[in-house]
Amino acid sequence: MKSLEEVLETWEAVIGLEIHSELTTLNTKMFCGCKLEFGAAPNTHTCPVCLGLPGALPVPNKAAIESIVLAGLATNCDIEKHSMFYRKNYMYPDMAKNFQTTQGPIAFCMRGHLDLDVDGPAAKERYRLDSLEPGESSGNIVRTEDGYRAHVGITRIHMEEDAGKMVHIGGGEGRIAGAKESLVDYNRAGTPLIELVTEPDLRTPEEARLFMQKLRQIYLAIGISDCSMEEGSLRCDGNVSLRRRGSAQFGTKTELKNMNSFKNLHDGLAYEICRQAQVLEEGGVIYQETRHWDPSAKRTIVMRVKETADDYRLFPEPDLAPYDLSDEFIERVRAKLPELPDQKAARYSASFGLSAYDARHLVDHRATADFFDECMALVAAEKDGSKFAKPLANLIINDVTSYLNAHPEVALTDTPLTASRAVGLVRLQSDGAISSKQSKQVFAAIMEEDKDPDIIVEEKGMKQVSDAGAIEAVVDEVLAANPEKVAQFRDGKTGLMGFFVGQCMKAMRGQGNPKVINDLLSQKLS
Amino acid sequence: MTEHVSQADVRAIAEYARIGLTAEEVVSMTADLNAIIDSLAPITEYDLEGVPPTFHPIGDLSNVMREDKVRGSFTQEVALSNAPKQEDGSFLIPSILGEGGDR
Numbered sequence: 001m002k003s004l005e006e007v008l009e010t011w012e013a014v015i016g017l018e019i020h021s022e023l024t025t026l027n028t029k030m031f032c033g034c035k036l037e038f039g040a041a042p043n044t045h046t047c048p049v050c051l052g053l054p055g056a057l058p059v060p061n062k063a064a065i066e067s068i069v070l071a072g073l074a075t076n077c078d079i080e081k082h083s084m085f086y087r088k089n090y091m092y093p094d095m096a097k098n099f100q101t102t103q104g105p106i107a108f109c110m111r112g113h114l115d116l117d118v119d120g121p122a123a124k125e126r127y128r129l130d131s132l133e134p135g136e137s138s139g140n141i142v143r144t145e146d147g148y149r150a151h152v153g154i155t156r157i158h159m160e161e162d163a164g165k166m167v168h169i170g171g172g173e174g175r176i177a178g179a180k181e182s183l184v185d186y187n188r189a190g191t192p193l194i195e196l197v198t199e200p201d202l203r204t205p206e207e208a209r210l211f212m213q214k215l216r217q218i219y220l221a222i223g224i225s226d227c228s229m230e231e232g233s234l235r236c237d238g239n240v241s242l243r244r245r246g247s248a249q250f251g252t253k254t255e256l257k258n259m260n261s262f263k264n265l266h267d268g269l270a271y272e273i274c275r276q277a278q279v280l281e282e283g284g285v286i287y288q289e290t291r292h293w294d295p296s297a298k299r300t301i302v303m304r305v306k307e308t309a310d311d312y313r314l315f316p317e318p319d320l321a322p323y324d325l326s327d328e329f330i331e332r333v334r335a336k337l338p339e340l341p342d343q344k345a346a347r348y349s350a351s352f353g354l355s356a357y358d359a360r361h362l363v364d365h366r367a368t369a370d371f372f373d374e375c376m377a378l379v380a381a382e383k384d385g386s387k388f389a390k391p392l393a394n395l396i397i398n399d400v401t402s403y404l405n406a407h408p409e410v411a412l413t414d415t416p417l418t419a420s421r422a423v424g425l426v427r428l429q430s431d432g433a434i435s436s437k438q439s440k441q442v443f444a445a446i447m448e449e450d451k452d453p454d455i456i457v458e459e460k461g462m463k464q465v466s467d468a469g470a471i472e473a474v475v476d477e478v479l480a481a482n483p484e485k486v487a488q489f490r491d492g493k494t495g496l497m498g499f500f501v502g503q504c505m506k507a508m509r510g511q512g513n514p515k516v517i518n519d520l521l522s523q524k525l526s
Numbered sequence: 527m528t529e530h531v532s533q534a535d536v537r538a539i540a541e542y543a544r545i546g547l548t549a550e551e552v553v554s555m556t557a558d559l560n561a562i563i564d565s566l567a568p569i570t571e572y573d574l575e576g577v578p579p580t581f582h583p584i585g586d587l588s589n590v591m592r593e594d595k596v597r598g599s600f601t602q603e604v605a606l607s608n609a610p611k612q613e614d615g616s617f618l619i620p621s622i623l624g625e626g627g628d629r
Contacts, residue, residue, distance in 0.1 A: 026594050027594045027595065027596055028594050028595065028596055028597075032597075033592070033595060033596055033597025033598075033599075034596075034597070034599045035596045035599065041602065041615055042602070042614070042615040042616045043600075043602050043605040043606060043615055043616060043617070044599065044601070044602050044605075044615075045599050046599055046600050046605045047597075047598075047599050047600055051600075051605065059590060059591070059592045060590065060591050060592070061591070061592060061594050062591035062592060062593060062594065063593075063594035064594070065591060084581065089542070091542075091544060092622065093617075093619050093622055167616070168621060170621070180620075180621055181618055181619065181620060181621055182618075182619050182620075182621050182622070183613060183614065183616035183617065183618060183619075184616055184617040184619060185615075185616050185617075186605070186617075311542070313542070316581040316582075318581070318582065320590070321582060321587040321588050321589070321590045322581065322582065322588050323588060323589055324588040324589060325589070326589075329589075
C-alpha cells in the first residue's frame with residue numbers, strides 16, 4: 001500500500017466528522033430525573049421513562065438545553081429558536097423504547113465553524129502548502145508563517161440521548177460474533193448526548209485530529225462534559241471519500257468507527273485513505289459501508305454494508321412540546337460563556353508578548369492555562385512582572401508537560417509544583433542565581449522532594465555565583481596560571497575562550513554565572 | 527377506493543412494527559388502511575399553502591423543561607422484575623445480530 005504522502009499527491013481526501021459528547025457534568029438524564037453516574041451497578045439508575053415503559057412521559061432537562069446552546073455559542077453557531085425533538089425509530093435492545101429521541105432537520109445549533117491553526121509536522125500532510133505565500137489563501141485555508149489556518153464548517157449540533165450498554169456473552173471477549181446471549185444495562189440509556197456534524201471541509205488526518213482536540217478544549221472550557229475518549233463520553237466517527245485532484249465531484253464515502261483516541265482518529269483515517277486509493281487505483285469500487293478501525297492490526301474492517309439507506313422513519317416526537325427559545329434564555333446562556341481557548345491564547349500574546357506557538361500550547365490543556373494564569377497573577381503587581389511570562393511558558397510547555405505526560409494519573413494541581421514555587425523557580429534563574437541547567441535540576445527536586453526552590457538551592461549548594469568580585473578573583477587566578485594560553489589567545493587563537501571559561505567553572509565547581517565569567521574574561525583578554 | 531398503500535407496504539410496516547401478519551390479514555389490513563387514508567381526503571379540498579404543519583394538538587405549549595434535579599430511580603430488583611431472564615443485575619436477552627442506530 002502507498003504511503004499517505006504518495007496517495008495525497010494524486011488524490012484529495014474529503015473528511016467530515018460526527019462527534020458525540022455525553023453531557024457528563026449534569027446531574028440527571030435527558031428526559032427523566034435518573035442520576036447520571038459512570039460505573040454504577042447495572043440497572044440502578046432507571047425509571048419508566050428511560051426503560052420505555054408504556055405511558056411514561058419524558059420531560060427535557062433544562063440544563064442540557066442550556067449546555068447545547070452554550071456549545072453552539074462557543075463554536076460560532078446560529079442558535080435556532082424554533083426546533084423540536086423527533087423519534088428515530090429502530091429496533092435494537094440497547095434502546096428499550098425502540099426509538100432514540102433526537103432532532104430533525106432543524107437542530108438547536110446550526111451553521112457554525114472553527115478555525116484550526118495547523119503548523120509544524122502537522123502541516124506537512126497538506127498538499128503543496130509551499131506553493132502558497134504567507135497570507136495567501138486557497139479554498140478554506142490561509143497560509144501562515146509556520147503553517148496554515150483552516151476554516152472548518154460545522155453543519156449542526158443537535159440534542160439527543162445515549163443508548164444503554166450491551167455485553168455479549170458466549171462469543172470471544174464481549175464480541176457479538178458467536179455470542180449466544182447479551183446482557184443489557186440501561187443506566188446509560190437516556191444520557192444527554194450532543195452530536196456535532198462538520199461540513200466535509202477537512203482534507204488531512206491531522207486536520208481531523210486537530211479539530212477534535214480543539215473541540216475537546218472548548219467543551220472542557222465551557223464545562224459541559226468530561227470529554228473522556230477512554231470512557232466513551234467523547235466519541236468520533238469519520239466519513240472519508242477520495243476524489244482525483246482537480247475533480248469537484250465527491251467519491252463514495254465510508255464511515256469509520258472506533259477511533260477512541262486522537263492517535264486512533266489520525267491513524268484510522270490515514271489507513272482508510274490509503275486503502276481507498278489502492279482499491280480505486282486497481283480499478284475497484286468503494287462501497288458505502290461502515291468500517292471499524294482495529295488499532296492492533298492497523299487496518300479497517302467492514303462492520304456492515306449499507307445496501308439501502310437506514311429507514312429510521314423520523315417523525316416529530318408527540319410527547320415533547322416544541323421549542324421557542326427566548327432571547328432572554330439565549331442571552332442568559334451567553335453570559336455563562338467563559339474565556340475560550342482561542343481568546344485566552346490571543347490575550348497571552350497581546351498582554352505578555354508570547355509567541356502564537358507558546359500561547360496555543362499553554363491553552364492546550366485547561367489545567368496548564370489555569371496554572372499559567374495563577375502564576376502571572378502572582379507577579380502582576382510587579383513593575384516588569386510580564387518578563388516572567390516567557391520563562392514560565394517554557395517551564396510549563398516543556399518541563400511541566402513532560403512531567404504530566406510521564407505521570408498520566410496525576411493532575412497538575414496534585415503535584416508539589418504550586419504557582420508560587422514555579423514563580424520562585426523562574427525568578428531564581430532570571431536573577432542569575434541559578435543557570436538554566438540548574439533550573440531543570442531544581443524543577444526535578446521540587447517534584448521529588450516537595451520543597452520550595454530557594455530551600456533546594458540552599459540545601460544542594462547550587463547557588464550560582466554572580467558576584468563579579470568573587471568571579472574576578474577566579475578569572476585572575478586562571479589567567480595567571482596559563483600565561484602561554486593567554487599569549488596565544490592574544491595572537492588570535494580566540495577559540496581558547498572556551499578553555500578559559502571551563503577552567504573558571506572548574507575552579508568554582510560549576511557554580512559561576514557563565515555570563516559574568518564570559519564578560520570578565522573578554523574584558524581582561526582584550 | 528384508491529390504492530394509497532400496497533400489500534408490499536403493509537408487509538414492510540408489519541416488519542418494522544415486529545407484527546406477524548397472515549396472508550389474509552395482509553389483504554384485510556391493506557383494505558382498512560386505504561379506507562382510512564381515503565377518509566382523510568376532504569383535507570385536500572382546502573388551500574393549505576403556507577400553513578405551517580401542526581405537530582401537536584396542544585396549541586401554544588412550548589419550552590416544557592424540568593430542573594436538573596435527581597429524582598428517585600427504580601431499585602435494580604424492580605427494574606428487572608418484568609424481565610423473562612436476568613443475570614448479574616442485567617437483562618439477559620437472546621443475542622441480536624447487527625448493530626443499533628448511529629450513535
